Amino acid sequence: MREQVDTDSRTATRVPEDPAEFALKVGIRPDPWQLRLLRSTSERALLNCSRQSGKSTSAAILALHKALIKPGALILILAPAERQAKELFSKVADMYRRLGHPIPADSYRKMGVEFANRSRIEALPGTEKTIRGFSGADLLIVDEAARVDDALYYAVRPMLAVSGGKMLMLSTPWGQRGVFYREWTEGAGWERYEVPASQCSRISEEFLGEERLALPPWIFAQEYGCQFKDVNDQVFASEAIDRSLRAVEGKEPMDFSSASRKAG
Numbered sequence: 693m694r695e696q697v698d699t700d701s702r703t704a705t706r707v708p709e710d711p712a713e714f715a716l717k718v719g720i721r722p723d724p725w726q727l728r729l730l731r732s733t734s735e736r737a738l739l740n741c742s743r744q745s746g747k748s749t750s751a752a753i754l755a756l757h758k759a760l761i762k763p764g765a766l767i768l769i770l771a772p773a774e775r776q777a778k779e780l781f782s783k784v785a786d787m788y789r790r791l792g793h794p795i796p797a798d799s800y801r802k803m804g805v806e807f808a809n810r811s812r813i814e815a816l817p818g819t820e821k822t823i824r825g826f827s828g829a830d831l832l833i834v835d836e837a838a839r840v841d842d843a844l845y846y847a848v849r850p851m852l853a854v855s856g857g858k859m860l861m862l863s864t865p866w867g868q869r870g871v872f873y874r875e876w877t878e879g880a881g882w883e884r885y886e887v888p889a890s891q892c893s894r895i896s897e898e899f900l901g902e903e904r905l906a907l908p909p910w911i912f913a914q915e916y917g918c919q920f921k922d923v924n925d926q927v928f929a930s931e932a933i934d935r936s937l938r939a940v941e942g943k944e945p946m947d948f949s950s951a952s953r954k955a956g
C-alpha cells in the first residue's frame with residue numbers, strides 16, 4: 693500500500709501561488725531564466741541548457757510546487773535510466789525536507805510519494821511501457837530528454853492532450869538525432885530555453901577554460917555550449933552509431949560501410 697506523507701494543513705496554506713516565491717522557500721534564488729520558466733504559463737517547454745546550469749533543480753521546484761498547490765495532482769518524472777529519475781526525485785525530497793517535512797524512507801525505494809492532499813509524484817525510468825499505466829498527468833518532466841527513446845515521447849503526448857497538463861523536456865544536446873533535437877529545431881508550440889555555461893554565474897570562467905582544454909571540441913560544445921554537434925565534429929555520425937547499436941541488439945544487420953569517419 694502506498695504510504696502517505698503527512699502534510700500539515702497549515703504548511704499547505706503557506707505554499708505561495710507563485711513558484712518563484714516557492715523556490716526561495718526551498719532555498720533557491722532563481723537565475724533569470726529559471727524565473728522565466730517558473731512563472732511561465734506555457735504548457736510546453738524545452739530546456740537546452742549546459743551541464744550543471746540548474747535544469748533538474750528548476751524541474752524539481754515545479755514538481756513539488758504543483759504537488760503541494762494542487763490537490764490530487766499527478767506529476768511524473770521520467771529519465772532514460774532509473775538512476776537519473778531517482779536523482780531528480782531526490783532533489784524534490786530534499787526540498788520537501790527543507791520545508792520541514794520528511795519523505796518516508798520507503799518512497800526512495802519506490803521513487804514515488806503521495807501527499808496528504810492526494811497529490812502524487814512518481815519517478816520512472818522512461819520507457820514507453822512504464823508510462824502506459826498512467827493517465828492524466830498534470831506535469832510531466834523528461835530529464836536527459838536527448839537520450840530517451842522516441843517511443844516514450846509518442847506515448848506521452850496523447851496523455852497530456854486529455855489532462856491539459858504541462859510538459860518539460862530538459863537536456864544537454866546529444867547529437868542531431870532523436871525527439872529532443874527534432875522538437876528543438878522544428879517543433880511547434882514550445883517555449884525554448886537555451887542556457888550555455890557562460891550564462892551561469894555558478895560555473896567559473898576558469899573551470900570552463902580547463903574543460904575546453906580537456907575535452908574534444910564537439911563534446912565541450914555539447915556539454916557547455918548547448919550545441920547539437922554531428923557528422924563533421926564527431927568521429928561517427930549519430931545515426932550510424934544508433935544503427936550499430938541496433939545491430940548489436942540484433943534488431944538490424946551489421947553494416948559499417950556508411951559510418952562516416954571524421955575527415956582530417
Ligand SMILES: Nc1ncnc2c1ncn2[C@@H]1O[C@H](COP(=O)(O)OP(=O)(O)OP(=O)(O)O)[C@@H](O)[C@H]1O
Nearest residue numbers: 720721722723726742743744745746747748749750
Ligand atoms: N538558482 C540557483 N541558485 C543556487 N544554486 C543552484 C541554482 N540552480 C541550481 N543550483 C545548484 O546547481 C547545481 C546543479 O544543478 P542541477 O543539478 O539542477 O543542474 P543540471 O543542469 O540538472 O545539471 P546536469 O546537467 O549535471 O544534470 C546543484 O547543486 C543545484 O543545487
Ligand SMILES: [Mg+2]
Nearest residue numbers: 747748749835
Ligand atoms: Mg540534471
